[in-house]
Amino acid sequence: MSGSRDDVAGRLRQDVWDGSIPLEIRLHKGDCITYEESDPYLVQFPRLSYLGLLVEKLHAFFKGNLIYPDVAPHAAWLTYEDVPLKWHYPLGLSYDLYAGAGPYYPPDPKHSSERSEVQDEAGEEMELPWKLIVHFSDFPKDQMIQLDAEGKHLHDLYINSVKEADFLRNGTGKTIMSLNKDDSTQLWDAVKAHDFSLFNPINQKLLNPQGVNLRHIPIKLYLPHASSETQEEPVPGSLRVVQTLVTPSVSSRQPQTIGTALNKVIPSLFPRTRTPLIAQAVLHGAVLPLTANAEELLRATAYLDGWLHIAVVMMA
Numbered sequence: 001m002s003g004s005r006d007d008v009a010g011r012l013r014q015d016v017w018d019g020s021i022p023l024e025i026r027l028h029k030g031d032c033i034t035y036e037e038s039d040p041y042l043v044q045f046p047r048l049s050y051l052g053l054l055v056e057k058l059h060a061f062f063k064g065n066l067i068y069p070d071v072a073p074h075a076a077w078l079t080y081e082d083v084p085l086k087w088h089y090p091l092g093l094s095y096d097l098y099a100g101a102g103p104y105y106p107p108d109p110k111h112s113s114e115r116s117e118v119q120d121e122a123g124e125e126m127e128l129p130w131k132l133i134v135h136f137s138d139f140p141k142d143q144m145i146q147l148d149a150e151g152k153h154l155h156d157l158y159i160n161s162v163k164e165a166d167f168l169r170n171g172t173g174k175t176i177m178s179l180n181k182d183d184s185t186q187l188w189d190a191v192k193a194h195d196f197s198l199f200n201p202i203n204q205k206l207l208n209p210q211g212v213n214l215r216h217i218p219i220k221l222y223l224p225h226a227s228s229e230t231q232e233e234p235v236p237g238s239l240r241v242v243q244t245l246v247t248p249s250v251s252s253r254q255p256q257t258i259g260t261a262l263n264k265v266i267p268s269l270f271p272r273t274r275t276p277l278i279a280q281a282v283l284h285g286a287v288l289p290l291t292a293n294a295e296e297l298l299r300a301t302a303y304l305d306g307w308l309h310i311a312v313v314m315m316a
Contacts, residue, residue, distance in 0.1 A: 009300040016284055016301050017196050019047040021095055022129035025054075025078070027062045031136045038065040042129065046194045047092030047284060048304050051078055051085055052147055052154040053192055058134050071136045074147040079133045083237030084143050088157040090303050096282050096311040097222055098237060099130055155188055158305060162187075165218040165306030166206060168245070175209045191304055199304070206306060207299060217246045217256065217294050218307045221265060221281075224314070242266060248295040258297065258310075259290030269312060282311040 025041040032038050041061045045054070059073035078085045085094050139146055147153050159176075166176040179187070183202050190199035225238035246261045254260075258281055259273035269279040274290050281288040283301060288310070303309050 005296075009296065012300045014196070017046075017048065019092065019284055020044045021047055021091060023132060024129040025058060025132045025134050027065055028133050028135045030138075031062075031067055032065050033067050034065070038062060041134075045091055047095070048090055049191070049194055050087060050089075050154060050158070051091055051094070052087040055147060059136075062134065062136075066136060068136070072149060074149050074151075075136050075139065076147070077135050077139055077144065079135065080130070081236070084140050085132070086144050087147065087154055088145075088161065090305075090309065092284055093222070093303070093309045093311065095130060096285055096313075097239065099127075158188070158191060161305035161307065162206070165302075168216040168218045169207075169214055169306070170209060170212045171215045175206055175212070179205070203306075207302075214248050214295060217248055217261070217298050218302075219243060219246050219261060219265075219294070219310060220307055221262075221310050221312055223266070223269075223312045246294065256294040257290060258288050258292045258294055261294055262290070266312070276315065278315060280313050280315055282313050283308060 027038045055073045055076040167173045187202045221242040223240045225240050249255050262270035263273045
């Protein structure tokens with residue numbers, strides 16, 4: 001039984017790694033020498049990866065159209081419908097949060113015909129490629145961190161997130177801190193190249209340290225930010241990020257599921273632990289079954305920084 005479960009987890013891990021989103025990126029008119037739309041940059045980009053890794057290629061592609069061609073590549077920033085996309089958010093998370101596409105529902109053998117209709121409706125709402133705008137001026141310093149020429153800022157954003165996840169899993173940051181220089185370099189090189197053969201050996205060291213039991217599951221929940229009494233309209237794209245300590249089990253006999261975790265953290269949106277009534281949890285573009293084992297999900301589907309970044313989507 002465990003072998004079969006490991007096989008399923010392995011296939012799921014590979015499917016998550018292979019996930020990608022087609023992008024159509026255009027230069028902002030205010031940065032374009034003709035003040036008109038330039039030819040788009042088209043790319044199939046990994047869901048797990050970071051848009052900051054594209055800035056050099058974007059700068060090279062649009063350099064001939066820039067009003068100021070000497071502007072540095074790290075001056076770039078991207079938006080979707082005027083919402084700046086944060087560098088430390090993986091592409092897949094940003095897409096799930098902002099694109100407004102209907103999430104994918106895994107097939108249910110008991111209701112295959114009904115579910116296929118829902119999937120078709122969701123598919124009609126999806127517009128691919130995802131259309132983004134790249135800017136090279138007027139950087140929104142109050143909303144995001146600017147990149148640097150050496151790529152240190154993006155590296156540090158990633159490593160700090162890895163360290164935080166490591167501390168939550170093990171109660172200490174010794175695992176990530178004890179990696180030798182070659183392993184640390186290989187981890188970041190694997191992220192930049194999106195190379196599973198480089199990434200997986202280091203990731204397994206982080207997920208399975210010798211002599212250490214899993215203490216908490218790194219989960220971040222992303223909710224639409226509602227307007228407040230002092231602010232009639234929320235800032236476009238604003239979110240509320242929620243996290244708390246989530247143990248791998250509820251009791252000695254009951255493992256933690258996504259449903260029990262969500263019911264604990266945001267019971268107003270998830271009043272039941274097995275059936276979604278008000279909101280749904282979306283990970284890698286798919287609706288999570290609330291009965292999914294949280295630890296197994298972590299080991300098979302965590303993002304590159306070791307977190308389960310879950311978008312909370314309100315049900316119609």
